[in-house]
Amino acid sequence: MENSENYIIRIDIPEVDEYLALRKICGLSERGKEASKIGLSNSIYSVVIRKSxxxxxxxxxxxxxxxxxxxxxxxxxxxxxxxxxxxxxxxMQLLMTHIDNEIDPQAYVNLIADCPADALYKQFGFVETAPESLGMYLKR
Structure with missing residues (x-):
């Protein structure tokens, strides 16, 4: 990480408002505030990076x-x-360390990759499921 003294990395859950704000500025899909509060509190493992x-x-x-x-x-x-x-x-390194150390190796671990971020995930052993299977979601 470039200039690591500029950042604090923690195993922690973000506050709802800052979570929603970061999602928005990064172009991720919108989430409801109450649903986000519930979802964040049910995280199995969460990493945050803050400016020091x-x-x-x-x-x-x-x-x-x-x-x-x-x-x-x-x-x-x-x-x-x-x-x-x-x-x-x-x-990703912190998430993968947790997965490697704490999760049954036969458990299914997946993600939905936006391009070009798929290149990052491939570095950690993730592969595309197609053509054997396709990632799908309920569009509402």
Whole structure:
């Protein structure tokens, strides 16, 4: 990570308002405030990166799931002004360390990758499921 003294990395859950603000500025889909409060509190493992000067949330990533057989990496986001400094890679390294050390190796771990972020996830062993299967979501 570039200039690591400029950032504080913690295993922690972001506050709802800052979570929603970072999602928005990073171009991620909108989430409801109450639903986000519930979802964040049910995280299995969550990483945040803050600026050391003002504690502003500039990066995050979470692991969610059933706690036994199925998990999903979600909310990987780095503020556009902080991208290209290795922060997303640091988030993924911490998530993967937790997965490697705490989760049954037969559990299913997935994510939905926006391009070109798929290149980051491939560095950690993630592969595309197609053509054997396709990632899908309920569009409402």
């Amino acid at each position: 000067t003002n504690q502003e949330l500039v990066g995050m990533g979470r692991l969610i799931g059933d706690g036994g057989t199925a998990y999903q990496i979600v909310d990987i986001a780095v503020h556009p002004a902080e991208q290209g400094k290795g922060l997303a890679k640091n988030i």
